[in-house]
Amino acid sequence: MSDAGAWRRDVQAAPADVPGRVSVSEEREMKRPIETRTRVMRALHAEGAKRGLDHEGLREMCRGRFGVASMGDLDLAQAASLYKDVTGTEFLVAGRGPAPRVKLPERGYAARGETQIVSGGELELLERAFAKRGWGPATKLAFVRRQLGRDQIRTRADFQRVFRGVQAMNRRDGKGDYAKVA
Numbered sequence: 770m771s772d773a774g775a776w777r778r779d780v781q782a783a784p785a786d787v788p789g790r791v792s793v794s795e796e797r798e799m800k801r802p803i804e805t806r807t808r809v810m811r812a813l814h815a816e817g818a819k820r821g822l823d824h825e826g827l828r829e830m831c832r833g834r835f836g837v838a839s840m841g842d843l844d845l846a847q848a849a850s851l852y853k854d855v856t857g858t859e860f861l862v863a864g865r866g867p868a869p870r871v872k873l874p875e876r877g878y879a880a881r882g883e884t885q886i887v888s889g890g891e892l893e894l895l896e897r898a899f900a901k902r903g904w905g906p907a908t909k910l911a912f913v914r915r916q917l918g919r920d921q922i923r924t925r926a927d928f929q930r931v932f933r934g935v936q937a938m939n940r941r942d943g944k945g946d947y948a949k950v951a
Contacts, residue, residue: 809848809860810840816856830854885925895928898935901944 817827824840831837834854835847843851852860899909914920916931 806843806845806848809845809852810843812860813848813852813855816852820855822855827851827855887922887925887928891925891928891932892922895922895932895935898932898939901939902935902942 813827814824817823822830828840830851831840831843831847834851835843837843837847840848849860904912910920912935913922913931916934917927922928922931
C-alpha cells in the first residue's frame with residue numbers, strides 16, 4: 770500500500786480530541802461557508818457588471834452600507850444582503866446560485882426547439898382580431914382552449930395557432946386586413 774493511502778486513513782481515523790487534527794467531515798463543514806461566500810461574491814460581481822457597477826462601485830456600496838473598507842471583510846449574511854440590494858432577489862445560500870426569476874416551461878415544452886415568448890404587440894393584434902368578430906371574454910377563452918388545450922397563450926407558436934384561426938374566420942367573413950407584427 771502507498772504512503773498516500775496510509776495518510777488518508779490516518780486523517781479520516783483521527784479522533785476530534787487530538788490537538789491540531791481535524792477530521793475530513795469537519796474540514797468540509799469548515800470550508801462550506803467560505804465556498805458559499807465565494808459563490809455569492811462571484812454572483813455579486815457578475816450582477817454588478819450587468820448593471821454597470823465595477824469592483825470600485827460595489828466596494829463603495831459596502832463602505833456606505835456596512836462600514837467595511839474591503840469587500841473581503843463582508844461575512845456571508847452581509848454579502849447575501851448586498852446581492853439582494855443589487856439584484857432585488859434573494860441569493861439561495863443553501864441551494865445553488867440565485868433564486869429562479871421566472872417559472873420554467875412545462876415538461877417537454879421547450880424540448881421541441883427554441884421557445885420564444887409572445888410579445889405585447891402580438892397579443893394586441895390578437896385582441897383586434899377578436900374585436901372584429903365581436904367576441905367577449907368567455908368566447909375568446911373558449912376559442913383559446915379549443916386551439917391550445919389550455920387557457921394561456923405563452924409562446925409565439927401558441928399565438929400563431931390562435932391568431933391564424935381567427936384570421937381565417939375574419940377573412941372568410943370579409944372583416945378586413947391585418948398589419949404585420951413588429
